[in-house]
Amino acid sequence: xxxxxxxxxxxxxxxxxxxxxxxxxxxxxxxxxxxxxxxxxxxxxxxxxxxxxxxxxxxxxxxxxxxxxxxxxxxxxxxxxxxxxxxxxxxxxxxxxxxxxxxxxxxxxxxxxxxxxxxxxxxxxxxxxxxxxxxxxxxxxxxxxxxxxxxxxxxxxxxxxxxxxxxxxxxxxxxxxxxxxxxxxxxxxx
Numbered sequence: 001x002x003x004x005x006x007x008x009x010x011x012x013x014x015x016x017x018x019x020x021x022x023x024x025x026x027x028x029x030x031x032x033x034x035x036x037x038x039x040x041x042x043x044x045x046x047x048x049x050x051x052x053x054x055x056x057x058x059x060x061x062x063x064x065x066x067x068x069x070x071x072x073x074x075x076x077x078x079x080x081x082x083x084x085x086x087x088x089x090x091x092x093x094x095x096x097x098x099x100x101x102x103x104x105x106x107x108x109x110x111x112x113x114x115x116x117x118x119x120x121x122x123x124x125x126x127x128x129x130x131x132x133x134x135x136x137x138x139x140x141x142x143x144x145x146x147x148x149x150x151x152x153x154x155x156x157x158x159x160x161x162x163x164x165x166x167x168x169x170x171x172x173x174x175x176x177x178x179x180x181x182x183x184x185x186x187x188x189x190x
Contacts, residue, residue: 039167052113064163075106076108080176082120105129
């Protein structure tokens with residue numbers, strides 16, 4: 001039995017350097033390349049016009065006069081996307097009190113958005129960009145990699161617009177935990 005413990009301890013030692021490499025990989029993932037296609041802070045946001053889960057058209061023009069949080073997410077009803085939508089829903093009244101509206105945007109259809117909204121009791125408005133025009137204009141439709149396989153998809157990102165439609169802050173490659181609270185703090189600072 002002692003012989004088995006020694007190899008296990010020997011195996012544990014090489015794992016530490018491997019773990020040390022992970023932060024370096026994370027830093028590379030957050031390099032400027034990830035946000036280069038996103039709208040520039042201080043510039044007018046790209047125009048868009050999308051259908052909402054309420055059956056209404058929402059465009060950059062209809063947002064004038066109020067700050068807007070545009071959070072882009074990969075797919076309805078997946079674990080991370082559900083948590084993010086629930087977090088924004090939980091803070092919706094605080095966003096409204098701060099003078100902002102919140103929109104979740106993905107390539108899912110309006111029908112899928114309605115099912116997602118109803119299943120989880122979401123109160124944030126969901127916008128459908130099935131053609132991907134807004135996703136491309138905002139630089140969030142990019143090549144992704146999973147287990148060595150490359151594919152196109154939405155990088156979870158958020159853009160904050162002021163009441164004139166000017167980009168005030170961008171969050172590329174968002175980590176869900178605590179994100180809605182961070183965005184709310186930025187809205188309050190506008």
